[in-house]
Amino acid sequence: MALDTLLSRKAGVLAVIAAAGLTLTSIPSAARAEGVAQGRRAEAVRGTVADRLQDRTGAELAGAGAPALPAGVSARAWTVTDLRTGDVLAAKNAHQRLAPASTLKTLFAVTVLPKFRAQAVHKVAPKELAGIGPGSSLVGIQENRSYRVADLWRGVFLRSGNDAVRVLASMNGGWTATAREMQARARQLGARDTTVKSPDGYDSPGQVSSAYDLSVFGRTGLANADFAKYCATASARFPSSGSPAFGIRNTNRLLTGANGMRRYSGILGVKNGYTSNAGNTLVAAAERGGHRLLVTVLNPQSGASNAVYNEAASLLDWGFGAVGRTRPVGSLVAGAAAPGGRAAGPTADGAGGGDGGRTAGARPVAAQVSRQPGRWSETTLWAVAGGFAVALAAGAVFGWRMYVRGRQTPGDGR
Template sequence: MKFKIKNLFIYIFVLMYILTSSISYSSTVFAEPDENEVQADDNSDIESDEDEDEDEDDEDSDLEDSESNDETENTNSKTTDVSNESNSLWPEGPKIKGKTAIVIDAESGAILYEKKKDKQMYPASITKILTCLLTLENCDMKDNVTMSHFAVYNLRYGDAHIGLKEGETISVEDCLYALMLASANEVAYGLSEHIGGSVEGFAEMMNNKAKEVGALNSHFVNPNGLPDENHYTTAYDMAMITKAALKYDQFSKIVGTKMHVIGKTKMTNEKRYTNNFHRMLYEDNKEYYQGIIGGKTGYTEESGNTLVTIAERDGRKLICVVLKSKKIYEDTKDLLDFGFEKFKSVTIDESTITSPTGMCYNKLAQALGKGIMTVSYPNGNYLTVPANADENDITYEIALKDENTTDSTKPTTTNETASTTKPTEKADSPSTPPVATVTYYYDNKEVGSIDISYKVTASPKEGNDDKGGFFKNITKKKTVNFFSSSIMKAIRLLGLILGITLLILIILAIRIAHINKVNRKRKEERRRKRLEIRERERREQEESYRRDREHRTNRDNHMR
């Protein structure tokens, strides 16, 4: 078979067209939603079904009976928006079994992965993270907590506990270890009564704290997560609550402890040993995870398995929340690996992403009527972006703080020269009130934010207190080096096309070599067969001649 050069080029162009036209440049961190699952608004979208199989339709719970067709259409439209993102630079996340999940950076707050992060679900014992947070805020570790009759006897059969007795007293520190390691439900009740006066009073504190930390789609009615149709949360909300708890070093210490011993009390001479239920902490366990800090487990029939996990690698700390999963540890491992491997940190300082590019602090001061000032923001803040991200693709948005709040603060005047600006000075005193918030974005997703603060260094100059002009478009999102970014994208696309072309040429060359080899074998086979036929004909002819000679010889002998 002869392969013409003309045909080669035709095949190359056809294959290039097919491949390049079918390439999708969109990727998303959102897992594929269950098409058969309908999400309701407000409180009606909590799942209480026991069937956790992703491949089967979910049965509607009593809380979902009030869903309307309009709500279904709204949910489907949201799903469409998520799955149809185009030209996304965000890496695609793993497929997981969990109904909802989220991974955030504990420092920057950037959402690295989400699957139905705002879907309301039953949390089970991960509720105790919020109980722990309120305890750390309101109690001294040496305070004592006495167990009431309600705390000890208001448990169902099989509920986790450490066997405390009515009237028994232990320290707040021991309570927190029992709460977070052994998931002791009587301890949760005891702490709620100690702090809030009653379970109802403590639940109100829980809901107020949840709103304060940004958990706006949750509602709590008890301190331990025992089943109640009015007790629910979301993956995002639990991440925010955990992020707030991580501000306390004691929280990380407690959730990372494998075993804690509670000593003797006035009512028992026996020590109580509390072991951490989180399997990722144990090196000899197959679920062990390198870099694990700790977390909290949860399970009820209504909630299924729930898990909150905090891990740190190379100075980056991630929070992972997975709700209602049959493969809770596999999901968590896959999500944490995704967060650590596919993302990087970019420090906000003068050498990288500065605060913010192109903004004149002196003009900001003049516009506020404060004169020349030193603008500062906390050092150490960083953004979390995909590992292959180009910093030129990062955008930002500036939002001014409430002017009345700014004016109500009287900053201290210093003797610094008017021309001095220090954008990296740490703002850590009441004399440096925040004047604006800069929120950074990558691929239209928030990757971090900072508060800009200031110190007055000179009096306002005449004619410089005009608040117009500079602020007309200050809250509009700006794109950094768009032209440079577009060139880089074009270069990457060209490189992709050239790579595909080279691959096609290699494949075609291999194909041609294979065809030529086959053709040579076929020719050799045909030649061999022809030679065999000729040899056989020659032998047959010789045999015929021999027989004729013998026949003539025999005839002659007979005649004699």
Template sequence: MKIQGTSLLAALCAGAVLAATAVTGGAAAQPASPSSVTTTPFTTPNTDGCPQKTTPPAPVDSSEVPAPGSTTPKPLAVPTPAVGGSRLGECGLVLPKGAPAVPQDISSTAWLVADVDSGEVLAAKDPHGRYRPASTIKLLLAIVALRNLDLDTVVTGTQADADVDGTRVGIGPGGRYSNRQLMQALIMASGNDAAHALATQLGGDDAAVAKMNELAKSLYLLDTRAATPSGLDGPGMSTSAYDLSAAFREAMTIPLFAELIHTEQVDFPGYPRDPKIPEDKDHPGFVIANDNHLLYNYDGALGGKTGFTDDSRHTFAAAAERNGRRLSIVLLQGEVLPIRPWQQAARLLDYGFALPRDAQVGALPSRNGDSPGPTAPLASPPPKDDAAPAAESGNGGIRTALLAAGLLAILALVLYVHRRTSRRR
């Protein structure tokens, strides 16, 4: 091995970076957030006066302007008493008696911590305040699709799939995709193109949205109305921290959902060249990575769902397990300052795990809305060691390779120094 001058320095720098990346869990290899920089300092809005009791905050763009001939739906009725218990009708911080102060640096306007298994709500802020869900509404689409579509069915990608707005995983016209792969793209990478392909099989966007809203009503999610399958903003769209927590808990009863939110990377198919474009070439398959940074950086993370639009800001739903207890966290209208949403989620999960086991301020609904408790046995993701080969070849394999590269760089330095010293002697 021959390393000289700047080559040695480059090797050392590369080795150090690679080794550091391996030690930190490969976070540097994860996809960037849709909005990673904010220029205006942000503080948590005060919700004590219930500003979002009936509708989300005013939009900042024209995404919710109804189509010609249509009107914006009226706000959903506000249930009285509040679903989940009287305390959840409060709009500010809702904490158990004697609970410590909530963590600092939480810029999310509304949030809720719940026990995934028992349905108990441990703590919240503006739990029934109405906000936009962004891609977290894909929880409802995922439930509908997983319960109505054959996962082994293979569909052909269309130009309409590829042309959808927002985040796309990379579906191409003529590509062949199983519904299982579309679910991977939907849940792991938040692909709006995958949402379109799944909605098409459910009868189209309008039919899929109708099924999502029927599901919301059946789960007693009375603050929630989907306007698009993907979570792109539309007229009348709304949800609450309470409703998203209940939707996430329902999704966790489906084993494949629990598995996919816990999966770090999978291979995804490519698609053929367009014969109408002479210079086009076949598009090879690629690897998609889970976009939830909590999964890579929080001990016991089970996974979750991220979301972002200009109107909704950052939204987040996730869960983690510690000492046999599983807690979920939902954030709505969050910002990346002073810390990123997944870090805010981590602090609130720590807060929830530190509360006494009997601490609660309310409960998530069961299917009939009458009492807390699972709607079905709750699923757990498979252990990392038992994951599918595609998942095993994801970040775990990358970390091992990066660590090996760092060690090789260190070995090169040792050999170089030894040779130089020997010549000087």
């Protein structure tokens, strides 16, 4: 009987050890499975656009009948996107992280514009104009003067006024808070190449975006009627204290036809920029033949006058000739809204794109991806910990019962 008792006690201990071992053995498998799944989801977001070398022909991208990509596009990165579907028709270095200059104001507008009524009036305090970087473009906002919100936004879109951005950011809770909110909005939209340091796009250490992300911001912005109106405005009157309002003109030369450029036929506007670090940058949209396209062009290297505008125009021309005749090289993620307020639907590889009407209310792909792909998610850790606790408890109960049975044998005198 002593032997039976000993065996029963050993069986109980072994049951506890076995339960714990079984649970612990499952942890690496769960971690590996979660890591692989998150890695694939991250790749779906980061790899939605395949880079295409500039000298590849449309035929190589699409098959017979597609036009050749334009020669002489010297930009470090660019994309051509179908606005309706979110399909990227062609791209070069789409995810290369570069300084965005004032094209980052598209994200600023996407983040802040919906918060304030256009006819609301705000009086500018002197502190709201503090900190504007040297050499910044300005619309001419004056201290202690009241402006309508619509005037401030015209200052942002037409004159790329960093003073207007400062005032609107102050209304939004401050410069730093606005930068954080823009960063969060970018992630919500699936734009993972962007780091916001200065909401106006002014050169700041570590501030970057990409042709892909800026395309997401431009497309999302155009889904907002006010954004679309402001970015398409070629000229306006801006209020001034003690004198009549003065005229301001949009700095986007594809929209105005200024400085040796022709107004691009069907132009819908959006936003241009320049800093010494970023070079010339441009997000431009146009409509032709029932199709709407958006191009993003970053930092042309040719040194030619108006290079960013001419290269954007040539890519728009190519896109209008290629739409319907070329297979997309990728798509914008599901978080980016299509014009009209619809969300872009997911593609077969889990990235966004397609007709926005197909998957109304679809959850953005980016929302499903851990910030650190391959690491356990919070949900996974709780699930593993819960499973371990249950298995351990069950093993302990079983082991205790075996132990008690061993002590209650006749040889124990009970």
